[in-house]
Amino acid sequence: LDLFGWDKPEYRLKRSFASALRGEETADRPAFAECLYAFYTYGWAEQRSVTTKQWKYISSTRPQLFDRRTDEREKNNVLDAQKDIAENLSKALKDHFSSLTPVAAKVVELSPVDRQKLAALGYVGSGAESKDFLTPGALDPKDQLETVNHVKRAQTLVHDSHADLAVPLLKLAAAASPDSLAIHASLGTAYLRVVEDLEHKNVPDIDPQIVVLAAESLEKVLKLDPNNEMALLSMGDVRMRQKRPEEAIAFFEVLINRGGEAYSEVYGKLAQAHEEAGHRDVSLPLYEKALKLNPEIGELHLDLGRIYAEQGRDQEALARLHEAVRLIPNNPDAHFNLGIALL
Numbered sequence: 001l002d003l004f005g006w007d008k009p010e011y012r013l014k015r016s017f018a019s020a021l022r023g024e025e026t027a028d029r030p031a032f033a034e035c036l037y038a039f040y041t042y043g044w045a046e047q048r049s050v051t052t053k054q055w056k057y058i059s060s061t062r063p064q065l066f067d068r069r070t071d072e073r074e075k076n077n078v079l080d081a082q083k084d085i086a087e088n089l090s091k092a093l094k095d096h097f098s099s100l101t102p103v104a105a106k107v108v109e110l111s112p113v114d115r116q117k118l119a120a121l122g123y124v125g126s127g128a129e130s131k132d133f134l135t136p137g138a139l140d141p142k143d144q145l146e147t148v149n150h151v152k153r154a155q156t157l158v159h160d161s162h163a164d165l166a167v168p169l170l171k172l173a174a175a176a177s178p179d180s181l182a183i184h185a186s187l188g189t190a191y192l193r194v195v196e197d198l199e200h201k202n203v204p205d206i207d208p209q210i211v212v213l214a215a216e217s218l219e220k221v222l223k224l225d226p227n228n229e230m231a232l233l234s235m236g237d238v239r240m241r242q243k244r245p246e247e248a249i250a251f252f253e254v255l256i257n258r259g260g261e262a263y264s265e266v267y268g269k270l271a272q273a274h275e276e277a278g279h280r281d282v283s284l285p286l287y288e289k290a291l292k293l294n295p296e297i298g299e300l301h302l303d304l305g306r307i308y309a310e311q312g313r314d315q316e317a318l319a320r321l322h323e324a325v326r327l328i329p330n331n332p333d334a335h336f337n338l339g340i341a342l343l
Contacts, residue, residue: 028053032096038141042148042180045138050093055082057089059133061140065089097133139177147176151183154190161200163193174217181221185230188217192234195241211241229255236269245276264293268300280307298327302334309341317341 002016038044065079154166170187191214221231236251252270271286305320321338
C-alpha cells in the first residue's frame with residue numbers, strides 16, 4: 001500500500017516494510033505469537049511468546065527464555081540466569097495480550113462424522129475455553145510430547161482398522177493427562193471400533209465388557225462437557241449395542257437439536273433406535289428424512305427398502321434395495337433383502 005501511495009486502513013496496518021525493499025534498515029520491535037492448539041485439543045496450558053533480536057521468551061506453565069544470538073536452535077533455557085530479562089519480556093507479553101480486543105469467531109456447524117474425520121487427523125476439541133493468559137494448574141505441553149505421540153499413533157491405528165492396538169496407547173495417554181476430555185472421547189470411540197472390527201471379522205461371542213469400557217470413558221467426557229458431540233454420538237451407539245434404545249434416542253436427539261439439518265447420519269441412527277424401541281411409526285419418516293439429506297448412504301436405502309417390503313410397498317422397496325446393492329455391494333444383507341423382495 002505504501003509503495004503505491006494508497007491510504008492505509010486505521011486498524012492493524014501500522015508499519016510499512018517498503019524501506020526494507022529499498023535496502024534500508026528497519027527498526028527493531030518485538031514479535032508476538034500464540035499457540036492454543038494444545039489447550040483446545042487436550043486442555044493443556046496456553047503457549048505465547050515474544051521475540052526480539054536477542055531474546056525469545058515463551059510463556060507456559062514452565063516458561064522458557066532463549067538467547068537467540070548464541071542458541072539459534074533454542075536448546076538452552078537461560079531463564080534462571082536472566083531473570084530480569086525474563087520478567088521484562090513476560091510483562092511485555094502480558095501487556096500485549098491484555099491490549100487485544102476479543103472477537104467472537106464464526107460458528108461452523110460440523111456433523112459428528114465430520115468431527116470424527118477431523119479427529120483422525122489430530123483435530124479434536126476438548127470443550128475447554130481459554131479466558132486467561134495462563135490457565136491455573138494446566139499441564140505444560142512440552143511435558144506431554146510422548147502423550148501426543150501416543151494419541152496420534154492411536155488415531156492412525158483406528159483409521160486403519162487396528163483399534164485393538166490403539167486402545168493401550170490411548171489408555172497410556174489418558175493416564176498421563178487424566179483431565180483431557182478429547183483423549184477420553186477418543187478412547188471411548190476406540191473401544192467401539194474394536195467391537196465393530198470384530199463384527200466385520202464375524203467373530204462370535206464378543207466380550208460385552210468392551211462396550212462397558214467404552215461407556216465409562218464417554219461418561220467421563222459428558223459429565224464435564226454434556227454437549228461434546230463425539231461423545232454423544234458414541235454414547236448413542238453404546239446404548240444401542242447394550243439394547244437400550246430409549247436411552248440411545250435421548251443422546252441422538254441432543255445431537256439433532258444442536259445440529260439441525262446437518263446431521264443426516266444421526267437421523268438414520270435415531271430412526272434405527274426408534275425402530276428397536278418398537279416405534280415404527282416414528283422411525284419410518286426419520287429414515288426418509290435421513291435419506292433425503294444424504295442419498296449416498298447405502299444402509300439407509302437398505303433399512304427403508306426392508307420396511308417398505310414389510311408394508312407391501314413393493315416398487316418402492318425394490319427401488320431402495322437396488323440402490324442399496326449399488327452403494328454397498330459387499331453388504332450381504334442388501335443382496336439378501338433384494339432377493340427376498342424380488343421373490
